[in-house]
Amino acid sequence: MRVDLGPLTWAAVVQTWHLDLTSVALIVVLAGAYALCYSAPPKRVRNDERLVEPVQAGCFGVGLALWALATVSAIGAYAYALFWMRALQVLLLVYVAPFFLALGRPLTVVRAALGPDGRERIDRLLTTRLARVLFHPLTTSLAMLATPWLLYLTPWYTASLQSEWVGAPTRILLVAIGFSYFYARLQADPVPRKYSQLISLLISVAEALGDGVLGLVIWQGSLIAPAYYAGLQRTWGPDQRLDQTIGAGVLWILGDVVGLPFVLVLMSALSRDEKAHAIEVDAELDTAEAGEAETAAPSGLWWENDPQLRERFRRR
DSSP: OOOOOOOOOHHHHHHOOOOOHHHHHHHHHHHHHHHHHHHSOOOOOOTTOOOOOHHHHHHHHHHHHHHHHHHHSHHHHHTTTOHHHHHHHHHIIIIIHHHHHHHTOHHHHHHHHSOHHHHHHHHHHHTSHHHHHHTOHHHHHHHHHHHHHHHHHSTHHHHHHHOHHHHHHHHHHHHHHHHHHHHHHHOOSOOSSOOOHHHHHHHHHHHHHHHHHHHHHHHHSOOSSHHHHHHHTOOSSOOHHHHHHHHHHIIIIIHHHHTHHHHHHHHHHHHHHHHHHHHHHHHHHHHHHHHHHHHSOOOSOGGGGSHHHHHHHHHO
8 A cells, every 4th residue: 555645735836746666767768869869969861851840849848848747746645546647647648748859850850869770670660561550540549548448447547656667658659659650640750651730720629529538437437446546545635536526627627728739730730731731732822824825826827827827028
């Protein structure tokens, strides 16, 4: 049985920390690798290949910081005692932190730091059938939608709280699924195949409905992991039913709120795609009109277009 942390006060939020060695180790490794690749002089790249801007690199740092916040701060500690705090941790790990990690364009950073051979190997991997299936927007969206249902409505939830052998891989898996989702949907990094952002907007509508249904199920359904929470013998905070109701609100309402930036980014990307498509169409029309002008009859009087009459009038 875990030690009772005491009531969740503002002082406890600041002073309470949770040692998550697995998450800390992975965060440090990713931060070091990203910084090394970002600071390394870029190898020779094509002229049309944009490098990562400092703002985008900062987004990657924000994503790592949010990952750390969800695992080693008071959120990581009280996630074992309060259902709604666990829901907040899941939301940060699967949705918020991966969103910023994907905005940091880590694959582009790695490709820019590698030589031509390394970039060619990465590009070959992206063209494989497995990569096209794994990182298809529909595949990643289904994984993103199904994971919370499986986590909360199966014994997986209780096992992740009772055993770190399950809990630690679960937290990493949530980040991995979230990053794959945003990698395929934002398409900020090179992807196996580009898709219209309009598809992503339609998928987002369906996902909002799915998240709402899950929130209702958790809110109105039976208690989740009742034996585990009863075994904590917690004498402070909300009871199990109210705690789960608050958690349902975190997943449903707060999930929709934090999803607004993602929708705005998708709309901005859709606008850029539409403008680029309009420019391509205009260029094709201009080329077609120029070709028609070259093949059309030259302007002038009717007799000037006849070679014999033109030569006769010139001699006069």
